[in-house]
Amino acid sequence: MFDWTIREEGYAEENVSLLGNRYLIGNGYMGIRGTLEEYEADKLPAINLAGIYDRAGDGWREPVNAPNGCFSYLRVDGEIYRLPDKTPLSHGIELDYRYGIFKRRTTWRTARGNITLVTQRFASMHKVNAIGMRISVSADFHADVELVTGIDCKVWDLNGPHLEHVRMGEKEENLLVQADTHEQGIEIAVAETVFMHYPMEMKQTVKDGKTIHRIFFITKPGETYITDKWIGIYTGKECESPAEQALACVMEMREGGYERAMRVHKKCWDELWKHSEVTVKGDGAAMEALNYSLYHLHSIAPRHSENLSIPARGLSGQTYKGAVFWDTEMFMLDFFLMTDPGTAKTLMKYRIDTLAGAKEKAAQYGLDGAFYAWESQEGGYDACTDYNVTDVFTGRPMRTYFKDKQVHISAAVVYGLFRYAEWTGDESLLDENGVRTVVECARFYYSLLLHRLTKDCFEIHDVIGPDEYHERVNNNGYTNRMAKYTLEKAAEELEKAEAKGTLPGEYDKDELILKFREGAEKLYLPKPEKDNPHKGVIEQFDGYFAMEDVSVEEVRNRLLHEKEYWGGANGVASHTQIIKQADVVTWLNLFSEEYTKEVLKVNWEFYEPRTEHGSSLSAGMYAMLACKIGEPDKAYPFFLKSAMADLKGGGKEWAGLVYIGGTHPAAAGAAYMTAVEGFAGIAVKEGRLVCNPSLPSNIQEMRFHVFYRGQEYEVTVCGEKGQITAL
Numbered sequence: 001m002f003d004w005t006i007r008e009e010g011y012a013e014e015n016v017s018l019l020g021n022r023y024l025i026g027n028g029y030m031g032i033r034g035t036l037e038e039y040e041a042d043k044l045p046a047i048n049l050a051g052i053y054d055r056a057g058d059g060w061r062e063p064v065n066a067p068n069g070c071f072s073y074l075r076v077d078g079e080i081y082r083l084p085d086k087t088p089l090s091h092g093i094e095l096d097y098r099y100g101i102f103k104r105r106t107t108w109r110t111a112r113g114n115i116t117l118v119t120q121r122f123a124s125m126h127k128v129n130a131i132g133m134r135i136s137v138s139a140d141f142h143a144d145v146e147l148v149t150g151i152d153c154k155v156w157d158l159n160g161p162h163l164e165h166v167r168m169g170e171k172e173e174n175l176l177v178q179a180d181t182h183e184q185g186i187e188i189a190v191a192e193t194v195f196m197h198y199p200m201e202m203k204q205t206v207k208d209g210k211t212i213h214r215i216f217f218i219t220k221p222g223e224t225y226i227t228d229k230w231i232g233i234y235t236g237k238e239c240e241s242p243a244e245q246a247l248a249c250v251m252e253m254r255e256g257g258y259e260r261a262m263r264v265h266k267k268c269w270d271e272l273w274k275h276s277e278v279t280v281k282g283d284g285a286a287m288e289a290l291n292y293s294l295y296h297l298h299s300i301a302p303r304h305s306e307n308l309s310i311p312a313r314g315l316s317g318q319t320y321k322g323a324v325f326w327d328t329e330m331f332m333l334d335f336f337l338m339t340d341p342g343t344a345k346t347l348m349k350y351r352i353d354t355l356a357g358a359k360e361k362a363a364q365y366g367l368d369g370a371f372y373a374w375e376s377q378e379g380g381y382d383a384c385t386d387y388n389v390t391d392v393f394t395g396r397p398m399r400t401y402f403k404d405k406q407v408h409i410s411a412a413v414v415y416g417l418f419r420y421a422e423w424t425g426d427e428s429l430l431d432e433n434g435v436r437t438v439v440e441c442a443r444f445y446y447s448l449l450l451h452r453l454t455k456d457c458f459e460i461h462d463v464i465g466p467d468e469y470h471e472r473v474n475n476n477g478y479t480n481r482m483a484k485y486t487l488e489k490a491a492e493e494l495e496k497a498e499a500k501g502t503l504p505g506e507y508d509k510d511e512l513i514l515k516f517r518e519g520a521e522k523l524y525l526p527k528p529e530k531d532n533p534h535k536g537v538i539e540q541f542d543g544y545f546a547m548e549d550v551s552v553e554e555v556r557n558r559l560l561h562e563k564e565y566w567g568g569a570n571g572v573a574s575h576t577q578i579i580k581q582a583d584v585v586t587w588l589n590l591f592s593e594e595y596t597k598e599v600l601k602v603n604w605e606f607y608e609p610r611t612e613h614g615s616s617l618s619a620g621m622y623a624m625l626a627c628k629i630g631e632p633d634k635a636y637p638f639f640l641k642s643a644m645a646d647l648k649g650g651g652k653e654w655a656g657l658v659y660i661g662g663t664h665p666a667a668a669g670a671a672y673m674t675a676v677e678g679f680a681g682i683a684v685k686e687g688r689l690v691c692n693p694s695l696p697s698n699i700q701e702m703r704f705h706v707f708y709r710g711q712e713y714e715v716t717v718c719g720e721k722g723q724i725t726a727l
């Protein structure tokens, strides 16, 4: 029976970070790590706020964690009971991922009897500024209990502290914290209110960086003492007076009551699942992992906003500076296009709105057009630094070129925009600013083209492709193909825009079309090799085949330190054929119709054993290409790996000495694409939705809904048969 719940029994200190990710809840406005209420900053609790960034001193600019309003613990007969200090008789946590409800249950043996603490919390999908918590205490004796619950202002930060002028206090019976971010002085306000279903005494105290309620009561054996707690969070980015709003929010939530708030919250989730649940018959593990992945995507979708996108680590913390990467367009977008097109639009609008930042970045490099941020924060600011990895041996920052050389990012934006327009039929994003975005990206690639005097083609040199272990290479096939795509699309769009009357006045259409078409036509693309030993294989970049051909295992054995970085100038993989993640395979997956199945297969088989899969993005691309080759059973383990990226964990947590742990929404998105587009074979042919299933042997049947061009369809796939019904 599929119960939409994951559980963990017992307490293991070493899993604190992992479980924080696995048990994350969120509503797009905030992500709340799956940590215990009593945890302080050293155990990585976080209420991570979407789109609020700050830079403290010389540290990396990263998203802000709000003061921890979930903070709580118990004192029983004068003694503190909290984990890990007091060993419990039993302890467990669970996540209902149908509804984003986190629960914990802990029983301790005290000198006079047993006491049990049960908590439940949810980030309201209905009122995104609110967190609801229910704290239940029961004992088998007359325990003298003090429930301590409040707001902890000492937050976990990677590069903090971000909060200044922290003001802790109370307003009537409610707690209130106000603080300002360091860089821009954005006010963050967190309010808390409690409602007790039992007689008690209550005090309020400010102590040790926390403002707390102390609630005193004596238990009767067998009775449960329930406290409802509401946390409201507002920032100066969304309103004039965040403190007032946060207080009003918690009062309103308390007034409405916990049960009602929970009902409305669940209704919102039911509505999301109505369009997105994927039923898988014959394979419970696949169904669980897939829907759990979709849960994560829903939890971080910025539905409350019109100009936010999704960071590479979702809302699970400050890793990767809370920045938006190509992950969104190339891995997550399809899920939203097919289940929640409104969110897909928001994601793409974010890119149009950040065009100015991309143009500024191109200009900084002496290039034309728009070079999107590799790690995009608000306004398109590139948070990627020159030194993104710290060397484990010297402790020194290592120069990496992700920001300067991963030029394929601009093409991902263009790809996303057209994917949006083609899938939804909504051309509104391709208004003047949308056209500008596409044209500026094309101008960027045009300005990168090099013309050797001895060759009648253009080349692109000195780039990093998706495989980040080989930096500053020439003619990375993926990059060149995506640049060609952008140039072609821009030329087409210029024609269309003129006809539609959306052509921005600053462009000389005919001149640009001529240039873009010539650029696209003459851009060099490596071809499948004709002769052995690499017959059919496409060389990832100039000179790749000449690099040392060695196994992933052998390269791993050469590591002198478990956290050593594999890439960079002298990494263990840098001068070998070992690649970090799908590269040529990503290209072939996107443009599979341009090659024979044989070529697709030869490349899959050549590159897979040479891929470390050091990025969670990698497996999904291999899974999808395997489906296109017609080998779903080969795709299956890669699909499961993607779908289980957060359920199982085990992904890389370190790049050198830099922490990169967190959730993996791109892998979640890739799992969705593999299931729906790969196994079920959903695609568009001549403007119509078609279904061409190729199920792996252990999946008997799949059912799901998809939106296409404003119409919702139900899809049922069984064996080789697929049925699409308009709803």
Ligand code: IFM
Residues within 6 Å of the ligand: 312, 320, 325, 326, 327, 466, 468, 615, 617, 666
């Ligand atoms: O965008 C990816 C990149 O391709 C590999 N390193 C991690 C980034 C964020 O997920």
